[in-house]
Amino acid sequence: MEEHHDSSLDDFFRDYAKKSIPKDPKIGKMYSVALPSNVTGMEVSVVHLQSSSVWAKGANLGYFQVPPRIIPKPNVTWLDIVFSNLGNWSSYYYEIPNYTFVTPILGFSAYGVSHSRGKNGDFTSKTTKLDLPLIRDPIMVRFPSVWFPRGKCVKFYSNGRTTITNMSLSHTCEVWGQGYFAIVVRVPPSHQVWKLWVIGFGVGTIGFLLCGLVLLKIIRCLEKRKIQNMEKQSEKSEVLDTKYVGNSRMPCACGIRTQPVLENDYFP
Incomplete structure (x- = not known):
């Protein structure tokens, strides 16, 4: 399947996340990332974690449940995970033939953080894209409520691979790497x-x-029933007798004829 992922999107989010996170961030706190106004509708956040803590306990990070026993490559002491919700920009960056998105696309990327002191004595930080090899359990991505119950999980991995699989749990996709993920439903061709x-x-x-x-x-x-009722009412109120002439019913008066009466019986 053709890959539609734009790698510059990761770089774009990383750069703004780096500007938004403080120099001495609190471990495990989610920081909202300020984005330019021309991408209104997207949401990005970043969290600063200790690598040893992720190995021991994993991490519950909003929509993402990270399992334990993950050793980032290259191995680092600290890492920043950048989360993104593409919102109404989802179909702008990604497209799957014969499918339509029923959730926004959610994504995450992990970066190693290293600090160094400059010549002037100031500390500078450098971020490096990390791999997160999963040993036993996948990362669980829990989406907001889905209006369509029989959707499928689409996964745009950072390594260029795209897959479509069934949901293992309601509103949830299992993923085995970094990238961008959503729930889709199939639509018939035109x-x-x-x-x-x-x-x-x-x-x-x-x-x-x-x-x-x-x-x-x-x-x-x-x-027809109305006509029949009218005929019955007419029969009940008739004064004249009736008789049939052919197939028609006609009124008929009684035949009373006045008998002539002679004034006298004398004939001349």
Whole structure:
């Protein structure tokens, strides 16, 4: 799979982290890194650790759970770990074909810190990118709440390798090195989206027509029943008799004819 990691991103975060951490930092304290305004939405922090402490106990560092028994290479006494949350810049720096991000991309990088005294007597510090070989357990990356439960872990390792794996735990990815990590879900290719849209449109149209036919049938049944009720009411209130002429029912008056009466029985 093609690698989209920009190594200058690590350098960018390292430089600003170096400016933000104090000269005598507290061990284990997370320091927020001030970034320029043109990358609003990113969040970066840095923590100063003792290598021997990480070896003995590991470290719980926000989204990252670092296991014990890690010896940095090259071996150093102190190390700074820089954490990043790319936020709404995630899809700008990284892209996975047929997948979309459902979490921001989280990353971390470890740097060895060495101090030296300059000619003028001032102390200067130098940072060196470290490897963190994992002996037994992976680093656990716990993401903020994920709206999609069946996502996969995508891992952009610093060595150029990219992998996509299942989540071992809810909202959590196991990683075996430094880099940038996120949870993604698969999306169908564009021609499949078009196909699904056409199928959905066809099914919707057929459903609409069927609903129309059913409604028309109901209206006709109601009209027929109304006519039948009117006929029954008419039959109950009829004064005239009725009879059938062909297939039609017609009113019919009783045949009463006045008999002629002679004024007298005398005929001339």
